[in-house]
Amino acid sequence: xxxxxxxxxxxxxxxxxxxxxxxxxxxxxxxxxxxxxxxxxxxxxxxxxxxxxxxxxxxxxxxxxxxxxxxxxxxxxxxxxxxxxxxxxxxxxxxxxxxxxxxxxxxxxxxxxxxxxxxxxxxxxxxxxxxxxxxxxxxxxxxxxxxxxxxxxxxxxxxxxxxxxxxxxxxxxxxxxxxxxxxxxxxxxxxxxxxxxxxxxxxxxxxxxxxxxxxxxxxxxxxxxxxxxxxxxxxxxxxxxxxxxxxxxxxxxxxxxxxxxxxxxxxxxxxxxxxxxxxxxxxx
Amino acid sequence: xxxxxxxxxxxxxxxxxxxxxxxxxxxxxxxxxxxxxxxxxxxxxxxxxxxxxxxxxxxxxxxxxxxxxxxxxxxxxxxxxxxxxxxxxxxxxxxxxxxxxxxxxxxxxxxxxxxxxxxxxxxxxxxxxxxxxxxxxxxxxxxxxxxxxxxxxxxxxxxxxxxxxxxxxxxxxxxxxxxxxxxxxxxxxxxxxxxxxxxxxxxxxxxxxxxxxxxxxxxxxxxxxxxxxxxxxxxxxxxxxxxxxxxxxxxxxxxxxxxxxxxxxxxxxxxxxxxxxxxxxxxxxxxx
Numbered sequence: 001x002x003x004x005x006x007x008x009x010x011x012x013x014x015x016x017x018x019x020x021x022x023x024x025x026x027x028x029x030x031x032x033x034x035x036x037x038x039x040x041x042x043x044x045x046x047x048x049x050x051x052x053x054x055x056x057x058x059x060x061x062x063x064x065x066x067x068x069x070x071x072x073x074x075x076x077x078x079x080x081x082x083x084x085x086x087x088x089x090x091x092x093x094x095x096x097x098x099x100x101x102x103x104x105x106x107x108x109x110x111x112x113x114x115x116x117x118x119x120x121x122x123x124x125x126x127x128x129x130x131x132x133x134x135x136x137x138x139x140x141x142x143x144x145x146x147x148x149x150x151x152x153x154x155x156x157x158x159x160x161x162x163x164x165x166x167x168x169x170x171x172x173x174x175x176x177x178x179x180x181x182x183x184x185x186x187x188x189x190x191x192x193x194x195x196x197x198x199x200x201x202x203x204x205x206x207x208x209x210x211x212x213x214x215x216x217x218x219x220x221x222x223x224x225x226x227x228x229x230x231x232x233x234x235x236x237x238x239x240x241x242x243x244x245x246x247x248x249x250x251x252x253x254x255x256x257x258x259x260x261x262x263x264x265x266x267x268x269x270x271x272x273x274x275x276x277x278x279x280x281x282x283x284x
Numbered sequence: 285x286x287x288x289x290x291x292x293x294x295x296x297x298x299x300x301x302x303x304x305x306x307x308x309x310x311x312x313x314x315x316x317x318x319x320x321x322x323x324x325x326x327x328x329x330x331x332x333x334x335x336x337x338x339x340x341x342x343x344x345x346x347x348x349x350x351x352x353x354x355x356x357x358x359x360x361x362x363x364x365x366x367x368x369x370x371x372x373x374x375x376x377x378x379x380x381x382x383x384x385x386x387x388x389x390x391x392x393x394x395x396x397x398x399x400x401x402x403x404x405x406x407x408x409x410x411x412x413x414x415x416x417x418x419x420x421x422x423x424x425x426x427x428x429x430x431x432x433x434x435x436x437x438x439x440x441x442x443x444x445x446x447x448x449x450x451x452x453x454x455x456x457x458x459x460x461x462x463x464x465x466x467x468x469x470x471x472x473x474x475x476x477x478x479x480x481x482x483x484x485x486x487x488x489x490x491x492x493x494x495x496x497x498x499x500x501x502x503x504x505x506x507x508x509x510x511x512x513x514x515x516x517x518x519x520x521x522x523x524x525x526x527x528x529x530x531x532x533x534x535x536x537x538x539x540x541x542x543x544x545x546x547x548x549x550x551x552x553x554x555x556x557x558x559x560x561x562x563x564x565x566x567x568x569x570x571x572x
Contacts, residue, residue: 042461043432090459142304144328171459174328174488176528201461204533240463245533245555252559258566267533271540274562283565284545 006033006163006195007054012063014049014218023049025218027063031197031211033162036189038206038226039199041215042240047199050215051167054197055085068162083112086156090168092148093141101143101151102127102136108159119158126154129192130184146177150184157188163195164188170205178205203230203244207265214239231262246270253277286354287315288450288482289339289371294348296334308334310506311348316450321476321483323493326503327528332486333376335503336452339484340371353449369398372448376455378439379432387413387430387438388423394446412445415478416471433464437471444475450482451475457489465489469496494518494532494553502527515551534558 012027024046031037041047052058053065056072065072068084089095098104105123114122127133130150140148149169156164166185170178186208188194198205206212212229214222216239222229230236233243233251243251246267250260253274260277264270278284294312299305309331316322326332337343338350341357341364350357357367372394375381384390391412395405413420416437422430427438440456453472457465473496476483487493493500493514500517502510504527510517517524521531521539535553538561542548546565552558 042463168459174528175530176327240461242462245558246537248555249534249537249559249562253562253566256563256566267536267540270537271544274537274541275544275546278546278566281566 004033005030006068007031007197008064008066010064010066012053012065013061014046014053014058015061016049022061023218024053027218027220029213029220029223031195033195034189034193035210036186036196036198036208037211037213038209039197039213039215040201040203040206040229040241041199042201044217045215045239046218047215048167051087051165051197051199054163054165055087056081083159084162086153086159086161086164088149088152088156088164088166088169090171092145092152092172095152095155096140096148099139100136101132101138101140104140104151105136105154105158108155112159122158122160123154126157127151129157129188130154131180144177145173146180149173149177149181153181153184153188161194163197165197165199167199168201169198170200170202178202182208201241203242207244214241227263227265230265233262249274286318287351288318288353289316290314290351290354291335291338292349292351294335294338294345294350296331296338296343297346298334300346307506309338309503312506312508313348314501314508314511316482316484318449318482319476319480320499321473321497322485322499322501323497324484324486324501324503325488325490325493325529326509327488330503330527331506332503333454336373336454336484336486339450339452340373341367342373369394369446370448371450371452372443372446374440374443374451374453374456376458378443378456379427379435382427382435382439385426386424387418387427390427390438391418391441391445394442398446408445408447409441412441415444415475416441417467433460433467436460436464436468440468440471447479448481450484452484452486454486455488456485457487457492465492472496488530490518490530490532490535491554494535502529514553518553519550 009027009029012024013022014024015022039047056078059073067081070077070081072081096104097107102123105126106119109119109122127136130153132150140151170181182205185196189196206226209226212226213220214229222232230243230247236243246265250262253260258277260273264273292313295310296308298308324332338345352367352370355363357363382390391409392405395408418437418441457468469492500514501508518535524531532553534555538548538552538558548561552561
């Protein structure tokens, strides 16, 4: 059965008031329900602007965005729209409002007027989903960055959104925290069918996505599986992005005239490809 | 060799005597030599930032000493004050600390505090701006109008303008995109080459560390777990991973190739050295 698009973007243009240049220039995208899409781009590519447009914090200058079939410019359904999209930002310290982890997670459903018993159930479930249930009575400011960011994700989940949009959620985290956050959102998508839109400039975080959309100067420059996009080394370099070391090595071998695939993304796949080449050449 | 910074049995305990008491660093003794570029690595809570904040007198140790140019920096108030100009510290997200009305005034804040003459100040501001790629056309702009990468460079220039003997940067590339990271890393290596200063770089990026540092110090649970050349440290991949740290991806690929019987030399951790070694091995093969 073909999956329904949950986000549809049609010829989207956006210009910040007072700016002469367009930040987004004619974007057309459709994102399937239950998929994991990564949006990759350097600073100023328009990727954070896109996140704010999805949640109607900003409205299109022209063009349309439909989330769950609703036009984001339709003020009447604004509240429904915001309930269906959970947003997580870069800095966990700017998103945590309460002094106790579980109060923080309960903040959104409380504002939505959800029944207390239901809030209790949602908070427990959301904290279990992100692996922070044992910390429910802790003070957020004493948690690590990765833990705080998982609490922020739980806060978004407690609204029971259909889409989770994360704007550079790991930019301020160390490698361990990064892995915690990425594995949490990957699990959410794979096990619970949550649609995930991950905005990032870390290539390594996109490897597990179903789809990778590269954004540059407000337009989509590449769109495909991570394998397809990463093998376009020249294109990525032109955009100030770097392909993973695996792809760069294979690319250098290709340039030197050797027959190796470009889409061996993981360390093991890459090592297999290179060892295979050496074996064929009688060097191993 | 004479050391520019030396710590002896440095120990720091946070919130002593409360239920939150935590030993952040314990018995750390280390020597940094003039002109070294040292990368300091460790995951969050390993004690690396606490350690760094002792080196310019921002934190006082519970026990142990810090010597800069052979002088105990906590010996007197004057010594603690003077060390701030000798050891320049660039904090994490330093752009949050920009506060002056213009870029020029912000960069010259440190030199002004040093009570330098106006011409000397001007020279230093221009030098620091050049080294960080901050164009003079930005001098009269408000720092708040700049892009994230530009703000970061202005903040770094402000510390460089004091011409510290030792420049310490706490995660100077955090949150920047790959092009921004590469720019800041280039600024740091240029600065060191031109001024011969000692540089300490706190980083999570093993790739940055592999690329530019001559020496790596790895903090773990408040003590120094490893201290050596990149070769020495990156050859202990398994231990690094156990400490929650990354290894440079090129080092991981080299390791996987060795596991498949490829005879690679030991010291491979940058994409360039990996590329050269593999091309070298494949060298005699006729191109397809």
